[in-house]
Amino acid sequence: MPPFDVPEGDPFGPHNLPYGVFSPPGSSEQRVGVRLGDHVLDAGAAAHALGSPYASLLARPTLNPLLAAGRTAWSDVRRALTAWVTVPAHRETVEPLFHPLSSVTLHLPFEVADYVDFYASENHARNVGRIFRPDAADSLTPNWKHLPIGYHGRSGTVLVSGTDVVRPSGQRKAPTDPAPVFGPSVRLDIEAEVGFVVGAPSELGRPVPLGDFRDHVFGLCLLNDWSARDVQAWEYVPLGPFLGKSFATSVSAWITPLDALEEARVAPPERTHALLPYLDDTDEEPGGYDLRISVAVNGHVVSEPPFSTMYWTAAQQLAHMTVNGASLRTGDLYGSGTVSGPAEGQRGSLLELTWNGRDALELPDGKRTFLEDGDVVTLSAWAPGPGGVRVGLGEVTGRVTPRADPTG
Incomplete structure (x- = not known):
């Protein structure tokens, strides 16, 4: 044809x-x-x-x-x-x-300058809070409804879709272990996210307001932020994720320009707390995107997270990322954070889908709590387009491979 x-x-x-x-x-x-x-x-x-x-x-x-x-x-x-x-x-x-x-x-379609990952899904944040702080009065941290929480990641390990992901090694320590041990992660996970690609840079010391989002962000892509949950759990207090995240982040080979997603723009969920002026999008254009994501493990769909449920928008994340005067560079990439909806079949990580390993997933090739060597994870998505047609997003796929060194 x-x-x-x-x-x-x-x-x-x-x-x-x-x-x-x-x-x-x-x-x-x-x-x-x-x-x-x-x-x-x-x-x-x-x-x-x-x-x-x-x-x-x-x-x-x-x-x-x-x-x-x-x-x-x-x-x-x-x-x-x-x-x-x-x-x-x-x-x-x-x-x-x-x-x-x-x-x-x-190939990787752009040279990644900096990489930032956010934590913008209320459903995901509440699930994580319930898993790790089951007795807390509020499953959200006190700051969550006031600012988009994020951390600075590692740009050098952003991988194009189709690149194998080597199982990471690191320190891990269960609460009952007398001391930490070193070795390959045994709780390897994924995070279904959307990545936003910065085009036009900004000036050092000059924050980017909400209304300038489309002047700086060129487009978006699917993103899988692979996570070693056992390494992360031992290292992240008090400074946050480091080796548990920095080993690999997979992105699509295709960047969808924002102009292709005009029909997919939606209002974000209702705000429950008053926002400071630099984040207040009440009078701004709709900042959410109606993206329908599917997560498959070895070809079997395990979740369908809806991006339209994300509490913090990409414009708010950009505004927060620069409000202190930090500058944008061409090729900056920032991830939305794990996309999870309110239903069990809409959770964007195995941590949530298995409730931290308590409830195994039933797959055609066996049960899973976390990823095994040889597992292939694929993220795909589409959005509403003009005249009822769908806008496809390039898929993200990665296969887990064991470390070549058996000692770790």
Whole structure:
């Protein structure tokens, strides 16, 4: 089937056009690509062939130059790409520049500058509170309804979908153990999240207000923040996650531009506490996104978390991340935090799904509390699009492999 003839209703039709970086068959050269159905358009080659003023931004081995160009360029390029794949007059020029998706190698689509992970789902936070503080009067910490809690992660271990995840080792100590031990994590978990990719940087010392979110954030992607719960439990008091999180964070090979998600914008849940002015989005445009996520282990769906339930929005997270004067850099990535809905089948981590290992999941290939070597985790998602069509998000998949060194 010619690449232009995308089946009606395809979630990767011309209404979507996510960006990635690929190598053509038989080549190691990395090029910016745009997905249309089950094909990839060489965006740089198309821009050059059609005389686009943005050809130099697209003929690069990473998305960072396009990200840094800012909102006007993002809109112009998207408008041009839409025309290139829909206007019949361009077919003869553009068609030879497509590659079957199955024939290319996909790469991490942008160079990650900084990585921040948030904790924005009230359902997730309450579940975690009930698991670890069952006798507390409130399962939320006192600050949770007043600010988006987050921590600074490790950008160097952000991995593109399809990359194996080596089981991490570290110290762990159960409450009844007399001393800590060292070895591979035995409570390896996932966190189903959405990542937001920063394009235009900001000035040091100048906070980014809520209304400037779309001037700085280029798009979003699915994100799996792998977590070693046993390592995390021993190390995180009093400073927070470190080795239990920093070993791997998987992201999609495709970044969906915010402009493709206009129909998916929704209001966040009702606020129960008054917000300080820099976080008060009462008079702002709807800051939530209606993303329907599925979590599968070895091909079996175990959860379907709804992103629309997230208490803190991506705009509020960006505002909070910079309110102290911290600057944004092109390629900054921040995760939403685990996405969990109110129902048991909507929990975005095995920690919650198994209630910290108490209730094993029944899978076709056996029971699971936490991940075993060889397990493959896949996150997929879609959002409502124009005219009732779906907007697909690129999936995130990763296979757990054992450490090569049997001593840890």
